[in-house]
Amino acid sequence: MAGDATLAVARHLARVDQAVAGGATESAEHRALRDRWHEFSTPGPSATDAIVDGLVSGRDADFAILRTAALVDALATPAARAEVKRRIAAGILPALLHTYADTADANYDQAREAYDDVARQLTKALGAADPDAAPEAIMRQPKTVSNAWASVPVLVKKLEQAADQLGQVANLAGIENTDHATVQLALTVDARGAHRRRVWDAWQSTTGRAGRWGALVEVGAKLAAPALARVRPYRMPKPVEYRQVAVPGALIAYRLEPIDPEDNARD
Structure with a gap:
């Protein structure tokens, strides 16, 4: 307009x-x-x-x-x-x-490669050391472990910068709503095989030295950017449902049992 x-x-x-x-x-x-x-x-x-x-x-x-x-x-x-x-x-x-x-396409591919490179480094560091281990415990570990532990905050900052760049060039390449979490998650995480609700809980995590990125790895998601043609918003989880279940031994008593529709979701 x-x-x-x-x-x-x-x-x-x-x-x-x-x-x-x-x-x-x-x-x-x-x-x-x-x-x-x-x-x-x-x-x-x-x-x-x-x-x-x-x-x-x-x-x-x-x-x-x-x-x-x-x-x-x-x-x-x-x-x-x-x-x-x-x-x-x-x-x-x-x-x-x-x-x-x-x-546009070349800029996205370049940003994707840069993001994936840092993501691999961070994932390797998280696999080598507990990012939230106490410093005194890390001091007793081998050098490879202490180096991995120390590198986490630096790699997290680099990954967030790479994710910001990825969002900018994705938008310029025609991907809409790159300021929405559903698209930001889709641009930075391969969540195939992971439980959708746990992925979203991890994405919203603000605790720990590795923040959301460490939480995502913990729930089985992979830190990786998709090819431009494969970018699709990652939908929010469906609301938890509840059903009435009779309480054993009671004449007329029921309890609400939660049912997560994402437990058997295939998308």
């Missing part, structure tokens, strides 16, 4: 800035279009100032064009200026998306 176009352009360019800062590539065509947009949207000297400068300094100036521009400046309301900018943004947004698409 034209009314949202200015914000859409701003969001797109902000994502590209973050992605490029994280190592993504921007095509020359996209960069040139972005630069022209910034030149257009950044206010410069007013036409009135240019007329005054030309008159006082004697420098060449097209006073006829500047006079018309000065009249337009004087008559234009903030709303009119915003509408002009929105219409132009709506016109260039498809071109921005198209020119970024030249590098």
Whole structure:
């Protein structure tokens, strides 16, 4: 929609800035279009100032064009200026998306590889040492164990940075709602074979030195990013159901027994 176009352009360019800062590539065509947009949207000297400068300094100036521009400046309301900018943004947004698409898949593949590399390192460290073991207990362990234990916080930070980059380039490659947990989990975790409710409980974990990542590994999920074409939101678990069960030995007494529909789920 034209009314949202200015914000859409701003969001797109902000994502590209973050992605490029994280190592993504921007095509020359996209960069040139972005630069022209910034030149257009950044206010410069007013036409009135240019007329005054030309008159006082004697420098060449097209006073006829500047006079018309000065009249337009004087008559234009903030709303009119915003509408002009929105219409132009709506016109260039498809071109921005198209020119970024030249590098979108390669940027995702690069971010996926970087994420998977750190994920493998963290998973190996978690397998070598209990991340929440007491420091005094770790001191009595072999060097390989203590090194693995010490590396966990560093690797967690690296993994979270890699996950952020993965989300940025996935969105730029056409994956929607990358700020939603269902998509973030799908981008960073291979949960096949793991219990869906336990996966979500792990994802929401905020405890331990390895945070959610350690909890996910504990419930049998694999820290790995999917191919771009295989990204699908990972749905939330269905609500727990309850059924009445007669209490043995009682004439009229029942208890509620919880039933988890995810226990036998196949998706």
